[in-house]
Each structure stands twice: as structure tokens, then as C-alpha cells.
Amino acid sequence: MKEKNVVIKKKCPYCFLHISNDETGFLLKTDGARFISPALNDVVTPKKDIPYVLFWNAMGIPEEQLDAERMIVDNQILTELNQELNAAGKTLAVKNYDPDNYGYTFSAREGAIHLFSNTMICPYCHNALPQNFFRYDMLMVGMAGSVDSGKTVYINSLMMDGYHVLQRDNLMVRNAAGNTSDPSHLEMEKNADLLFRQGICPAATSKAFRKPVFMEMTYRIEERTYPLLVAIYDVAGELIKENTGAGRTGFARHMDGFICMVDPAQMHLEHAVLSQTMPDEEQVLSKLRLLSPEEQISYQMMSNKNQKQVRDANDFMKDTYHNEDYILERKAEMILDSIRSGLGETLLHKKYMALTLGKSDKLEEIGEIRAYPASQLLFEREHITHGFFNMEHHFLRQDLLAEIFDQKVFRLQRNLDDYKESSLFVISSLGCETEVIQDGAQEIVKAVGKVRPIRVEEPLLWLIMKYMQERGWLD
Numbered sequence: 182m183k184e185k186n187v188v189i190k191k192k193c194p195y196c197f198l199h200i201s202n203d204e205t206g207f208l209l210k211t212d213g214a215r216f217i218s219p220a221l222n223d224v225v226t227p228k229k230d231i232p233y234v235l236f237w238n239a240m241g242i243p244e245e246q247l248d249a250e251r252m253i254v255d256n257q258i259l260t261e262l263n264q265e266l267n268a269a270g271k272t273l274a275v276k277n278y279d280p281d282n283y284g285y286t287f288s289a290r291e292g293a294i295h296l297f298s299n300t301m302i303c304p305y306c307h308n309a310l311p312q313n314f315f316r317y318d319m320l321m322v323g324m325a326g327s328v329d330s331g332k333t334v335y336i337n338s339l340m341m342d343g344y345h346v347l348q349r350d351n352l353m354v355r356n357a358a359g360n361t362s363d364p365s366h367l368e369m370e371k372n373a374d375l376l377f378r379q380g381i382c383p384a385a386t387s388k389a390f391r392k393p394v395f396m397e398m399t400y401r402i403e404e405r406t407y408p409l410l411v412a413i414y415d416v417a418g419e420l421i422k423e424n425t426g427a428g429r430t431g432f433a434r435h436m437d438g439f440i441c442m443v444d445p446a447q448m449h450l451e452h453a454v455l456s457q458t459m460p461d462e463e464q465v466l467s468k469l470r471l472l473s474p475e476e477q478i479s480y481q482m483m484s485n486k487n488q489k490q491v492r493d494a495n496d497f498m499k500d501t502y503h504n505e506d507y508i509l510e511r512k513a514e515m516i517l518d519s520i521r522s523g524l525g526e527t528l529l530h531k532k533y534m535a536l537t538l539g540k541s542d543k544l545e546e547i548g549e550i551r552a553y554p555a556s557q558l559l560f561e562r563e564h565i566t567h568g569f570f571n572m573e574h575h576f577l578r579q580d581l582l583a584e585i586f587d588q589k590v591f592r593l594q595r596n597l598d599d600y601k602e603s604s605l606f607v608i609s610s611l612g613c614e615t616e617v618i619q620d621g622a623q624e625i626v627k628a629v630g631k632v633r634p635i636r637v638e639e640p641l642l643w644l645i646m647k648y649m650q651e652r653g654w655l656d
């Protein structure tokens with residue numbers, strides 16, 4: 182008996198429009214297959230995919246940087262294709278419902294040659310939907326944090342060695358990219374591998390909205406299994422501001438929660454962890470050319486610490502922002518402020534916030550931090566295999582971190598009060614120092630020794646636990 186098609190609507194993880202499973206199109210891979218029928222041959226000839234190009238252009242990515250030449254079948258192309266195939270008396274191309282994942286597959290046959298795709302694409306933006314997209318619910322997590330705070334390295338660290346740090350006896354994690362040969366997906370995989378094998382850190386994220394990283398997680402308790410999809414969004418620090426508002430996709434509004442990275446360089450410490458980590462003048466200048474005047478001021482405030490004036494309005498800076506602490510505090514709080522102003526209070530009440538002090542390896546030897554009672558808890562490296570993380574230590578760390586944040590970063594209360602729930606974390610994606618190495622004309626940042634993350638998975642697992650709690654999976 183043929184199983185009944187179930188119509189399911191979900192929010193596209195790229196353009197955030199609501200799409201239903203029967204509206205999806207397909208991305209084709211042919212490995213050079215050719216047909217006798219001109220209509221079929223036309224479909225398997227790569228062409229500029231206009232909706233895809235336009236979507237990414239609007240997100241700040243020019244056509245040259247895209248896999249713009251694609252083979253696509255959407256509902257309209259399918260109808261046209263079938264009109265021609267019908268007229269030629271050929272077997273029709275079909276869209277089959279797949280009851281296993283509530284999705285569809287595309288199939289066309291001509292003699293011995295079979296054209297098949299199970300890579301569904303959004304009918305509006307033409308991006309490849311992740312595996313099991315219509316079958317499981319998705320948790321959307323946005324990386325937040327100022328420029329250079331460690332967002333991209335964070336994601337790479339999670340991805341290393343097959344999501345090793347996230348795997349538990351009762352939690353299985355795997356990649357869920359819909360199109361595993363997507364150039365941006367391949368690049369992420371390559372970067373995670375370079376980090377894992379050679380300790381090489383990824384280059385600064387360009388000013389553009391990126392494709393999220395998709396994972397499928399299966400939580401197992403006794404005989405039951407609970408699967409979910411997770412999408413993690415990484416953006417360049419300076420883009421968060423405009424992305425929270427009306428521009429672009431306003432992606433921040435759609436997130437279930439955020440992992441906001443705080444760089445130790447932003448802390449008020451006697452010991453300046455700062456100088457090494459501030460973006461250098463060239464980097465700041467090159468980014469400045471792309472920024473609005475408002476953003477330029479924020480930048481200026483960041484780089485002013487190094488006594489580097491990056492705009493002509495020197496006097497303005499000297500008069501108004503001579504207080505270094507103010508500048509640094511702005512840097513750390515700017516992102517939280519942008520999220521707040523972009524989302525508004527009502528929406529903020531629906532979001533989770535994992536406020537995360539990153540690069541904790543830099544703090545490990547600092548006396549001021551060491552002086553806090555039980556400070557060794559901050560740098561604990563124990564690797565958990567059962568359960569999500571050591572809850573007892575997590576709660577102990579909350580109090581300690583609240584104190585450290587209040588005294589060394591910013592007053593937590595006014596920054597976190599309006600979230601649905603927030604929690605504090607201290608992690609290191611690398612767990613070791615870095616050095617800059619000259620590679621031809623290029624400078625690369627490399628870990629000194631082997632990358633050994635310090636509880637890097639905790640902020641994400643906390644968000645996942647909240648998601649599971651809401652659904653009663655943890656009861």
C-alpha cells in the first residue's frame with residue numbers, strides 16, 4: 182500500500198521563510214550522465230541558479246565566490262520537463278514521497294540511465310536543506326561575540342575528529358549537511374581537520390553571512406531515542422550588529438539561543454592579555470572600509486587601545502573616550518546590546534544565552550584569576566563520556582564566574598536579565614597557546630603543541646539540554 186503523503190511545514194534555515202515538504206526542489210549531481218532527450222539534457226546542464234545567487238548576493242557574497250552554476254529541479258522546471266517528456270512519449274520525471282523522512286526524492290529514467298536526487302532545496306533561496314530536515318525539529322544556535330573573540334575557532338573545535346568532544350555514551354552526533362560537496366561545507370570540514378591535525382586556526386571570517394553547520398544528534402535514554410537537528414550560525418563579529426536588525430535576514434531573531442564569546446582581552450586585568458590579541462592595524466583598516474560610520478566608531482574604540490587611530494577624528498576619540506575601561510567594556514557589551522536592540526525585549530525573553538569566557542588557556546597562569554577560591558574549577562579538563570557534563574562542578578563554576586564577570590568584565594545583571602535563561606561558561610577551544618607563523622606572504626596562527634580543548638562543548642550542550650527539557654525528554 183502506498184503511504185500517505187504528510188504535509189510538513191518548517192522554517193528554512195537560510196532564508197527563514199516557511200516552506201512545506203511538497204514545495205521543495207532538488208539539487209542534482211550527475212557525474213557527467215547524458216540523455217537522449219533534449220529536455221533531460223537541459224536539466225543536467227549546469228546553469229546560473231538565479232534565486233541562489235540573488236540570495237547570497239543579498240547576504241554579502243558576490244557571485245564569483247559562489248557555486249553559482251548548478252543543476253536544479255524545482256516544481257516549475259519539473260512541470261516543464263514533464264510537458265516535453267510527455268510530448269516525446271517518454272517516461273515522466275517524478276517526485277516521490279519518502280515516508281522515512283517526510284521528504285521527497287526526485288527520479289527520472291531514460292532506458293538504463295537513472296537520474297536521482299534526495300538533496301532537497303528551499304523553493305525560495307535554493308539552498309540545500311539538511312538531512313532529515315522535515316523529520317526532526319531543529320535547534321538554531323547563533324555564535325555571538327566581538328571580532329576575534331574566537332567564534333569560528335569554537336565551531337571548528339567542536340567539529341574536530343568527527344565531533345569528538347560532543348560524543349557521549351548516550352548522545353551520538355553526526356554531520357547532517359544536505360549537500361556534502363557544498364564548497365562552504367567542504368571548507369569548514371577542511372578547516373576543522375587542519376585545526377585537529379596541524380593546529381592551524383582558520384582565517385578571520387569575511388564580512389558575510391555564512392552557511393550554518395548542521396549536525397544530527399541522537400539522545401538515547403533506556404530504550405527510547407530522541408533525535409534532533411542543530412544548526413550553528415557563525416558570522417563575522419562586525420556583522421552581528423546589522424544582522425540583528427531589519428537588514429539581511431535578521432538572522433538573530435530566528436535563533437533559539439546564543440553562545441556569546443567573551444575574549445579575555447576584554448577583561449580588566451592588571452596583566453594585559455590584551456596586546457597580543459588585538460587585531461592589527463591593517464586588519465582593522467581593511468575591515469573599516471566595509472563599515473558604516475556607526476560601526477567605524479565601535480572599531481575605533483576597539484583599536485584605540487593600541488594607540489592606533491584608525492580614523493581622522495582623533496580629537497573626538499581623545500575627548501570622549503579617553504577612558505580605556507570604557508572602551509573595552511563597550512567592546513564586550515556591544516554585541517549583547519546589539520542583540521537586545523535588534524530583538525526587542527519580548528523576543529529576548531524567548532532566547533537562551535550561554536555567556537562564555539573563551540580562550541581560558543590565557544587565564545590559566547594569571548595570578549589575579551588564580552586568586553579566586555577554587556579557581557582550578559575554571560580550567561578543569563576532565564573528559565566526560567556519560568551524561569552531558571559534570572553538573573555539580575558546573576553549578577560551582579556559576580558562582581565563581583558570576584563574580585569574575587562582575588569584577589573583571591561587566592555587570593552581568595543588566596546584560597542577562599531579559600533572556601529566558603542564561604548560564605555562564607569558561608572554555609578554551611584550543612586549550613593551548615598560539616603562535617604566528619609566516620607562510621610565504623601569509624601569516625598563519627598555529628596552536629603550540631596539540632590542540633586540547635577545555636570543556637568546549639559545554640555551552641552547546643547546555644543549549645541542547647534546555648531544548649530537551651522544554652520537550653520533556655529529560656524528565
Ligand SMILES: Nc1nc2c(ncn2[C@@H]2O[C@H](COP(=O)(O)OP(=O)(O)OP(=O)(O)O)[C@@H](O)[C@H]2O)c(=O)[nH]1
Pocket residue numbers: 326327328329330331332333334335382383384385386387416417418419539540541542543608609610611612613614615626
Ligand atoms: N589561546 C587561544 N587563542 C584562541 C582560542 N580560540 C581562538 N583563539 C585565537 O583567536 C583568534 C581569532 O579566533 P576566531 O575564531 O577567528 O575569531 P572570530 O570571533 O571568529 O573572529 P571574526 O570572524 O573576525 O569575527 C584565532 O586566530 C586564535 O589565534 C583559544 O581557545 N585559545
Ligand SMILES: [Mg+2]
Pocket residue numbers: 332333334385386415416417418
Ligand atoms: Mg570568525
Ligand SMILES: [Zn+2]
Pocket residue numbers: 193194195196197198303304305306307308
Ligand atoms: Zn530558504
